[in-house]
Amino acid sequence: MALTEHKKALIEKIGIFYEKLGMQPAAGRIMGLMFVADRPELTFDEIRETLNISKSATSTALNLLIETGPVEYITFAGDRKRYFKLKTSNWRDSLAQRFNNIINFKSLLIEVLEARSDKATEFNSCLTEFIDFLEYLQHELPLLLKKWEESRK
Amino acid sequence: MALTEHKKALIEKIGIFYEKLGMQPAAGRIMGLMFVADRPELTFDEIRETLNISKSATSTALNLLIETGPVEYITFAGDRKRYFKLKTSNWRDSLAQRFNNIINFKSLLIEVLEARSDKATEFNSCLTEFIDFLEYLQHELPLLLKKWEESRK
DNA sequence: CTTTTGGTTCAAAATATACAGAACTAAAAT
DNA sequence: ATTTTAGTTCTGTATATTTTGAACCAAAAG
Numbered sequence: 115m116a117l118t119e120h121k122k123a124l125i126e127k128i129g130i131f132y133e134k135l136g137m138q139p140a141a142g143r144i145m146g147l148m149f150v151a152d153r154p155e156l157t158f159d160e161i162r163e164t165l166n167i168s169k170s171a172t173s174t175a176l177n178l179l180i181e182t183g184p185v186e187y188i189t190f191a192g193d194r195k196r197y198f199k200l201k202t203s204n205w206r207d208s209l210a211q212r213f214n215n216i217i218n219f220k221s222l223l224i225e226v227l228e229a230r231s232d233k234a235t236e237f238n239s240c241l242t243e244f245i246d247f248l249e250y251l252q253h254e255l256p257l258l259l260k261k262w263e264e265s266r267k
Numbered sequence: 268m269a270l271t272e273h274k275k276a277l278i279e280k281i282g283i284f285y286e287k288l289g290m291q292p293a294a295g296r297i298m299g300l301m302f303v304a305d306r307p308e309l310t311f312d313e314i315r316e317t318l319n320i321s322k323s324a325t326s327t328a329l330n331l332l333i334e335t336g337p338v339e340y341i342t343f344a345g346d347r348k349r350y351f352k353l354k355t356s357n358w359r360d361s362l363a364q365r366f367n368n369i370i371n372f373k374s375l376l377i378e379v380l381e382a383r384s385d386k387a388t389e390f391n392s393c394l395t396e397f398i399d400f401l402e403y404l405q406h407e408l409p410l411l412l413k414k415w416e417e418s419r420k
Numbered sequence: 421c422t423t424t425t426g427g428t429t430c431a432a433a434a435t436a437t438a439c440a441g442a443a444c445t446a447a448a449a450t
Numbered sequence: 451a452t453t454t455t456a457g458t459t460c461t462g463t464a465t466a467t468t469t470t471g472a473a474c475c476a477a478a479a480g
Contacts, residue, residue: 118382120382121382124375124378124379124382127375127378128375128379131372131375134289134368136287136289138437138438138439139438139439140438140439149376149379150379150382150383152383152384152386152387153386153387154387154389154390157456158456158457159455159456159457167439167440168439168440168441169440169441169456169457169458170439170440170441170442170458170459170460171438171439171440172457173457173458173459174438174439174458174459177458194447194448194455194456194457195455195456195457196456196457200390202390202393202394202397203393205393205396205397205400209369209400212369213369215287216362216365216366219284222277222280222281222284223302225277225280226277226281226302226303229271229273229274229277229303230303230305231305233305234305234306234307236307237307237353237355240355240356240358241355243358244355244358246419247358247362247412247415250411250415250418251411254411258403258404258407258411259400262399262400262403265403266399291467291468291469292468292469293468293469310426311426311427312425312426312427320469320470321469321470321471322426322427322428322470322471323428323429323430323469323470323471323472324468324469324470325427326427326428326429327428327429327468327469330428347425347426347427347477347478348425348426348427349426349427
């Protein structure tokens with residue numbers, strides 16, 4: 115696939131973004147490619163060739179992306195190839211997961227608070243405050259999504 | 268420092284949480300220790316001995332934690348030691364930073380949208396929708412914190 | 421002025437991760 | 451029946467990360 119320099123650069127930037135989320139570079143670049151590719155469904159070999167990665171790396175990365183959620187594939191009768199595509203519609207879920215990662219720290223903080231002596235009042239009240247806000251977020255974030263959905267009808 | 272098995276386990280769990288955020292294991296464990304330690308200020312050697320890490324690893328990790336924000340140290344006149352402690356009060360900032368990481372993806376998505384042909388209508392409208400919600404979040408999240416602050420007065 | 425304390429810095433070892441290349445497989449095409 | 455396609459899986463290697471240990475340093479203590 116022919117890509118402009120600009121798109122290649124975007125792929126790298128998106129790749130780095132996903133690397134920072136703990137993804138391997140190749141998988142991050144695949145995400146990048148899927149975002150910028152004009153056709154939304156790409157074959158194994160298109161991905162491999164465009165990104166210059168080996169078959170094995172392509173295979174491993176695609177399967178990882180499928181397992182962890184952001185990618186799926188579709189097939190067509192009489193065509194053995196898989197057509198890989200972003201589950202773009204999935205952004206609600208992936209966002210929710212990222213927020214949950216943040217909010218889940220709450221349970222560790224609660225364990226901490228239970229395990230701590232209550233000598234360090236200042237510290238403990240800071241902890242309580244933090245836990246409290248995470249609790250609030252846990253409740254309010256889903257409402258925020260609903261409010262947004264409402265607002266755009 | 269003598270720690271119960273339970274606290275040791277908590278340190279590891281907190282360590283893993285921070286590892287997932289891209290921190291090195293030793294630094295993550297230091298965070299864990301600082302959360303569970305009864306005394307909120309710990310010396311270099313207390314940290315080193317309790318966690319069984321080398322001086323160099325301790326030094327590097329502590330400096331990293333200081334640079335990136337979550338830790339600070341205080342000193343006392345006539346005492347050469349530094350007393351390292353969590354900037355617990357800092358949770359607002361660190362939360363804000365984590366939310367910004369999520370929201371900043373918006374700028375990449377905007378670049379993507381500009382670079383894309385408008386053939387893939389479905390895909391593009393999904394992108395637009397996502398960008399839109401990130402925009403909404405960017406505006407609403409700070410308000411959520413304010414609302415929470417109000418509610419607890 | 422020598423030793424101790426509270427670290428820092430550097431080189432090297434240990435470990436973990438990511439990737440390539442080759443061998444393999446099952447289904448389809450020739 | 452052989453070849454091609456569309457991958458998968460299994461080493462091995464390259465690379466990056468993390469940690470240690472040892473040397474070093476400046477300030478304070480003896």
